[in-house]
Amino acid sequence: MGALSHIRVLDLSRVLAGPWCTQNLADLGADVIKVEKPGEGDDTRHWGPPFARDQNGKETSETAYFIAINRNKRSITIDISKPEGQELIRKLTKESDVVIENYKVGQLAKYGLDYESLKKAKPDLIYCSITGFGQSGPYSRRPGYDFIVQGMGGFMSVTGEADGFPGASPQKAGVAIADIFTGMYASTSILAAIAFKDHTGKGQYIDLALLDTQIAVMANVSSAYLCSNEIPKRWGNASQTIVPYQTLPTSDGWIIVAAGNNSQFRHFVTAGDEAHLADNPLYSENPLRVHNREQLVPLLEAMTRTKTKAEWISLLEKAGVPCGPINNFKEVFENEQVLAREIQISAPHPTAGAMKLVASPMRLSETPTELRMAPPTLGQHTEEILREKLGLNAQEIELLKQNGAI
Numbered sequence: 056m057g058a059l060s061h062i063r064v065l066d067l068s069r070v071l072a073g074p075w076c077t078q079n080l081a082d083l084g085a086d087v088i089k090v091e092k093p094g095e096g097d098d099t100r101h102w103g104p105p106f107a108r109d110q111n112g113k114e115t116s117e118t119a120y121f122i123a124i125n126r127n128k129r130s131i132t133i134d135i136s137k138p139e140g141q142e143l144i145r146k147l148t149k150e151s152d153v154v155i156e157n158y159k160v161g162q163l164a165k166y167g168l169d170y171e172s173l174k175k176a177k178p179d180l181i182y183c184s185i186t187g188f189g190q191s192g193p194y195s196r197r198p199g200y201d202f203i204v205q206g207m208g209g210f211m212s213v214t215g216e217a218d219g220f221p222g223a224s225p226q227k228a229g230v231a232i233a234d235i236f237t238g239m240y241a242s243t244s245i246l247a248a249i250a251f252k253d254h255t256g257k258g259q260y261i262d263l264a265l266l267d268t269q270i271a272v273m274a275n276v277s278s279a280y281l282c283s284n285e286i287p288k289r290w291g292n293a294s295q296t297i298v299p300y301q302t303l304p305t306s307d308g309w310i311i312v313a314a315g316n317n318s319q320f321r322h323f324v325t326a327g328d329e330a331h332l333a334d335n336p337l338y339s340e341n342p343l344r345v346h347n348r349e350q351l352v353p354l355l356e357a358m359t360r361t362k363t364k365a366e367w368i369s370l371l372e373k374a375g376v377p378c379g380p381i382n383n384f385k386e387v388f389e390n391e392q393v394l395a396r397e398i399q400i401s402a403p404h405p406t407a408g409a410m411k412l413v414a415s416p417m418r419l420s421e422t423p424t425e426l427r428m429a430p431p432t433l434g435q436h437t438e439e440i441l442r443e444k445l446g447l448n449a450q451e452i453e454l455l456k457q458n459g460a461i
Contacts, residue, residue: 056084057084057422059249060085063151063153064086065088065147065148066088066090067154067168068157069157070097070099070157071099071124072157072185074089074097074125074238075238075239076155076185076241076242077089077155078127081127083422084422084424086129088440089125089130089131090132090135091130091434092133093133094132099120099121102120102121103119105119107122107407108407109406110408115406116406117406122412123413125431126426126429127425127428129431130433130435130436131440132434139458146445147445150445154173154181155184156168156184156185157184157186159198160196170260179252181245181248181249182259184260185237187203187204187264189264189267190262194266199266202231204233204266205233208270209273209277210227211227212225212286213288214289215289216291217290217291233266236272237264237265244261248261293352295345297315297341298314298344298345298351299313299323299351299352300313300314300315303356304356305363305364306360307364309381310367310368310371311378311380312371312376312378315377316341317333319375320333324355326373327359332354337351364380396414397414399411400412404429405432407429410429434461438452
């Protein structure tokens with residue numbers, strides 16, 4: 056029994072932020088019903104290649120994007136534009152503890168599926184809305200996209216090579232961090248609302264915005280500006296306040312060196328047979344190394360190019376210098392620590408056979424997460440859910456099919 060096995064979630068969200076949230080809840084044991092449009096489904100079902108391959112190596116129709124964020128959920132297809140579909144949502148809401156959606160502001164009100172409408176059917180409902188800019192403010196009705204929010208929220212202004220270096224320009228993250236962090240905050244908010252409901256019996260409305268989240272997760276960078284009024288800059292893979300705390304080239308790739316104090320710096324350059332750098336009055340203290348980084352870093356790069364990535368990692372680990380490789384994903388999943396932690400898992404799937412997945416990182420001793428099912432095919436559980444949750448018979452289900460409601 057998972058920690059949330061008593062919780063029922065009706066998931067009206069699509070793409071990434073909402074599904075990331077509900078996958079977290081599902082991994083913790085919640086019964087998540089994913090509502091999708093008949094014949095189309097979640098947008099990410101079509102965001103390929105790449106696609107999962109079956110046991111014969113043949114591509115299936117299951118996209119890697121959809122697979123990443125929809126395990127442990129059941130899929131039901133409902134057309135919410137039809138009155139019969141809207142009624143099904145209302146009935147399923149009565150059987151749920153949480154509803155989550157990421158439609159444009161006001162869009163679900165047209166169908167009577169907004170919070171104010173649905174709480175009439177279930178007064179203690181927890182209802183979470185995820186949008187680009189929130190339910191209030193001049194941008195509230197704008198569509199919100201992760202890439203745009205990474206720019207608007209300041210992330211791209213501090214990400215990318217520093218001005219004056221080759222390739223200098225603002226850069227987005229390699230994954231949709233605004234979406235993912237918003238999903239994480241949504242998970243936390245919903246858990247807090249569940250705890251409050253357990254204590255008071257009251258539900259509530261949760262308003263999550265990608266832009267709010269992006270600014271919040273800038274953490275010390277946002278705080279640095281508020282404290283100093285100085286606009287933070289891009290530093291590439293280097294640190295503004297610590298040197299060396301950056302990527303450095305080796306003879307066959309790159310490593311990360313994070314020498315956070317003078318002792319670690321000395322051990323680093325000693326391992327590279329350049330101990331004199333630690334005694335140099337220009338580099339002996341971290342503030343001096345920061346001030347003189349333009350002279351020091353080329354010397355460090357010349358030193359690290361003399362050995363391979365593996366040689367440096369071995370030397371620096373023995374010397375107690377924080378370091379690490381920059382792995383490609385083949386190297387990630389072959390890493391001994393990753394193998395020991397069993398991060399790669401698999402689950403049986405109707406079309407892909409044994410579908411490879413990434414395990415939840417949440418490790419709970421009494422209520423561990425469990426892989427109960429692979430990401431569902433479109434509408435895989437429609438009839439099952441209608442029978443189980445609403446008590447519909449075969450004739451009633453067939454009628455809903457005929458009028459296009461499911």
